[in-house]
Amino acid sequence: MLYSIISIKSIDFWVFEMLSRKAKYGLLAMLALARRYGQGPVLIADLVTEEELPRKFLESILLELKKQGLLHSRRGRQGGYLLSRAPHLIFVGQIIRVLDGPLAPVSCVSQTAYRPCDECRDERRCGIRMVMQDVRDAMAAILDGRSLQDVVAMVAARERTDPGS
Amino acid sequence: MLYSIISIKSIDFWVFEMLSRKAKYGLLAMLALARRYGQGPVLIADLVTEEELPRKFLESILLELKKQGLLHSRRGRQGGYLLSRAPHLIFVGQIIRVLDGPLAPVSCVSQTAYRPCDECRDERRCGIRMVMQDVRDAMAAILDGRSLQDVVAMVAARERTDPGS
């Protein structure tokens, strides 16, 4: 859970972000790699320039994605990063799970990292859990149903229907 | 974003919680008040005992819910808290928004607290945003579609179909 107070014209309000910067940067990089899939390794330096991301932070993010099997890499000259498989086989949900953890709003409804809540005394009769189970399932359906290829295609379609600035 | 490392049998893994303890405590208290709706004010002390919540923390939570119009209170003897309207008119999403902020996974898709992302250069062509818009809508549909009465009824139904310990 990440909060920040933004002050505009002396009005303070909360801004909530479920998705961390880490996950956003990771997704931006993965999408850039998806657009270049089949064209050989891409340098971190190029990703940093194109997507305007903090270099050192991105390095650690890509490393994590590599360790979890979503990326391959090569060191030295002609090195760089590439997707470990075709863009239609990598899903947004997989990337977010690697970088931000399980998709579940509470651990007791997680498929990938189940753990009972501390507060809960009778899980089967917990109303909060019943609602959050539905939320998790809905989120997972969307995030595990959108591949990098899908997202790239969505952006391309938008560009066609809404060109100009 | 709230993480904790849990160690069980020497295996460390991440546990992700989208819903803060604050929101959980608040929901538990609101559900308890929903079950007692129409029976006069309920003491903080009783909520603390029944739901096993930290008293001082709960005090500040209830105060916040009151200031946002979801609760009424009375001080002094015969005092306590009550729902400001009937349980079928208070929704889980309203409670979470008060305690944890907007439901949106990223601020640029929030209905109640829209703000462009720092990272985003062209919002209309942001693939992440397109996916997260769907996530927000799905979450909001669920959380704004479940009233306290609904949740209480779900738990009661579960109790009937699955009695015993």
Add this chain to the structure above:
DNA sequence: TTAATCTCTATAAAGTCTATAGGAAATAAG
């Protein structure tokens, strides 16, 4: 007047997020 309650302000420990620094290891080219 007193006891019971909610209300308010301040504070603090622990933990997370967002990076950055500096160098080690691997690879390709010449």
Add this chain to the structure above:
DNA sequence: CTTATTTCCTATAGACTTTATAGAGATTAA
């Protein structure tokens, strides 16, 4: 086999959030 390139690894740090607790103030009913 040397050099330039590039990823990989470890350590560290500031800012911020979360989760509370303490202590006293304000209000109400009996």
